[in-house]
Amino acid sequence: MPLSARPPxxxxxxxxxxxxxxxxxxxSLLRAVHFQDHATxxxxxxxxxxxxxxxxxxxxxAFIQAEIFQEFAVQEESVTxxxxxxxxxxxxxxxxxxxxxxxxxxxxxxxxxxxxxxxxFLEEGGVVTVCKINTQEPDELLDFDFCSxxxxxxxxxxxxxxxxxxxxxxxxxxxxxxxxSPDKPYFRLSTxxxxxxxxxxYPRDSDLMEAFHCNQTQTNRYKISLLKxxxxxxxxxxxxxxxxxxxxxxxLQYMIRNEDGxxxxxxxxxxxxxxxxxxxx
Amino acid sequence: MRFRAKIVDLACLNHFSRVINxxxxxxxxxxxxxxxxxxxxxxxxxxxxxxxxxWCELCQGNFFDEFQMExxxxxxxxxxxxxxxxxxxxxxxxAQNAKAVKIKLTNKHCPCLRVAVELPSLSSSSRMVTHDIxxxxxxxxxxxxxxxxxxxxxxxxxxxxxxxxMKSVLERMKNxxxxxxxxxxxxxxxxxxxxxxxVSVTTHFKDLGNPPWASEDGCQSSAQSRDxxxxxxxxxxxxKLLQLLAGQQVNPTKALxxxxxxxxxxxxxxxxxxxxxxxxxxxx
Numbered sequence: 001m002p003l004s005a006r007p008p009x010x011x012x013x014x015x016x017x018x019x020x021x022x023x024x025x026x027x028s029l030l031r032a033v034h035f036q037d038h039a040t041x042x043x044x045x046x047x048x049x050x051x052x053x054x055x056x057x058x059x060x061x062a063f064i065q066a067e068i069f070q071e072f073a074v075q076e077e078s079v080t081x082x083x084x085x086x087x088x089x090x091x092x093x094x095x096x097x098x099x100x101x102x103x104x105x106x107x108x109x110x111x112x113x114x115x116x117x118x119x120x121f122l123e124e125g126g127v128v129t130v131c132k133i134n135t136q137e138p139d140e141l142l143d144f145d146f147c148s149x150x151x152x153x154x155x156x157x158x159x160x161x162x163x164x165x166x167x168x169x170x171x172x173x174x175x176x177x178x179x180x181s182p183d184k185p186y187f188r189l190s191t192x193x194x195x196x197x198x199x200x201x202y203p204r205d206s207d208l209m210e211a212f213h214c215n216q217t218q219t220n221r222y223k224i225s226l227l228k229x230x231x232x233x234x235x236x237x238x239x240x241x242x243x244x245x246x247x248x249x250x251x252l253q254y255m256i257r258n259e260d261g262x263x264x265x266x267x268x269x270x271x272x273x274x275x276x277x278x279x280x281x
Numbered sequence: 282m283r284f285r286a287k288i289v290d291l292a293c294l295n296h297f298s299r300v301i302n303x304x305x306x307x308x309x310x311x312x313x314x315x316x317x318x319x320x321x322x323x324x325x326x327x328x329x330x331x332x333x334x335x336w337c338e339l340c341q342g343n344f345f346d347e348f349q350m351e352x353x354x355x356x357x358x359x360x361x362x363x364x365x366x367x368x369x370x371x372x373x374x375x376a377q378n379a380k381a382v383k384i385k386l387t388n389k390h391c392p393c394l395r396v397a398v399e400l401p402s403l404s405s406s407s408r409m410v411t412h413d414i415x416x417x418x419x420x421x422x423x424x425x426x427x428x429x430x431x432x433x434x435x436x437x438x439x440x441x442x443x444x445x446x447m448k449s450v451l452e453r454m455k456n457x458x459x460x461x462x463x464x465x466x467x468x469x470x471x472x473x474x475x476x477x478x479x480v481s482v483t484t485h486f487k488d489l490g491n492p493p494w495a496s497e498d499g500c501q502s503s504a505q506s507r508d509x510x511x512x513x514x515x516x517x518x519x520x521k522l523l524q525l526l527a528g529q530q531v532n533p534t535k536a537l538x539x540x541x542x543x544x545x546x547x548x549x550x551x552x553x554x555x556x557x558x559x560x561x562x563x564x565x
Contacts, residue, residue: 087480090456094482096449127446129484 016111019071022104027092033060035229039085081135091131150245153180161208181217220248248272284386287347305366306528332562343554363417372412435539436513464514513540515563
């Protein structure tokens with residue numbers, strides 16, 4: 001039900017309006033967090049954050065800062081709405097997903113506010129597509145309260161080293177176990193599947209290890225089905241930072257360089273499956 | 282009834298294979314009509330097809346090096362066969378580098394089209410691969426079901442946009458809705474629209490051009506007297522339209538559609554040696 005019409009601030013009918021010369025800068029990032037149909041969009045003057053959650057255990061955020069857009073204007077302090085992400089992606093990629101460098105799709109996005117649909121105008125080669133996607137009441141989102149002061153262990157790895165590992169994770173294992181330690185094995189990924197257990201170790205002096213700050217030996221397990229979608233973000237990224245806090249909550253932050261060389265971030269937060277914080281090697 | 286034909290030229294063979302591949306994507310079974318000069322692949326608008334009908338016409342001289350056809354009777358020098366085009370398509374897949382392909386109508390145990398592919402081999406004798414494709418002979422009393430459809434009294438005739446763009450857009454729209462509204466006017470504008478509870482998407486094409494249809498005793502005058510800007514529209518099944526476009530292996534030389542508002546959309550795709558007409562009825 002629409003609220004009584006809010007008077008538009010300073011004569012501007014849209015609380016959010018944005019332009020992007022290449023819609024792929026947005027669609028590729030959104031695909032990296034697309035593991036559920038619904039997402040919450042949160043826009044401020046700083047840019048756009050799109051959040052997807054599942055099972056109250058995992059949360060993924062895609063950040064597209066205002067500088068990525070050719071134009072980004074938010075009339076209120078913040079604008080929030082829930083939207084069907086599958087539909088949004090189908091609209092953003094209406095002209096296809098093949099990366100043709102010469103013909104990017106231009107995008108204009110407009111949102112009038114609460115109860116209004118999100119309007120998209122996409123143009124490629126003189127053909128214009130107009131989309132109106134219904135929005136919903138935003139959900140309450142999880143707050144992992146993950147701040148840098150709580151971080152116990154942190155490593156930064158080059159993504160190419162992890163891509164194969166994640167693509168080949170033994171999905172018959174219920175969990176992915178991550179061990180981080182100042183001592184051997186330093187950084188270990190383990191699965192326990194039907195065929196047996198598999199361990200993948202990354203030594204601290206490996207070329208792939210860009211930063212290594214482990215203070216305490218921690219072993220945590222996470223539901224593998226929840227983490228598997230993060231592979232999409234990993235595939236796009238050049239670097240990933242992996243952090244755990246004292247409760248074993250996991251933060252994965254992916255640094256993604258888009259076609260124009262601009263940097264964006266996608267992060268995944270995940271709750272541990274069990275509480276195993278004693279040294280377990 | 283006799284039919285035997287032979288293709289020796291590799292380019293003609295590949296071209297013929299492509300045509301069969303396209304037909305196979307459009308119809309599970311269809312009629313093959315053979316005359317002295319032409320081949321026709323026909324799908325008549327039965328309810329089983331969802332009301333879709335197809336008429337594809339080829340000049341045999343553009344494909345076959347040898348072509349001999351003797352119809353069911355002297356006054357009816359034609360043969361109508363029912364076949365599964367996918368079977369023919371698969372048989373022709375083995376002929377990609379063939380020296381020659383012979384097609385013959387046989388009746389050993391049941392009527393078949395025998396496709397004999399002569400493949401090059403290192404030894405002096407060629408390798409032969411033979412496919413027997415079962416066909417049904419369509420009796421003369423049913424030939425009326427397969428008459429050439431007439432061009433409908435359309436409201437708008439317009440050239441289609443670049444098929445690749447149209448295909449991409451339809452692929453996405455197919456995820457969002459089962460039906461699509463195709464509307465166009467005589468000023469070269471076409472819109473593809475979907476609308477559901479969740480989302481509405483409209484793609485606007487401009488400057489497409491409208492084909493000049495010669496008016497024969499004013500029968501197309503309804504199209505000419507129509508206001509240039511006003512749109513004719515029809516709601517059709519997206520999957521059927523996508524099937525038509527996805528089956529096009531080569532870009533047609535001409536692609537256009539005729540819209541009879543709220544009734545039917547008639548697509549015409551012309552390649553050098555092949556013409557394909559496809560009718561998609563409007564949804565209720």
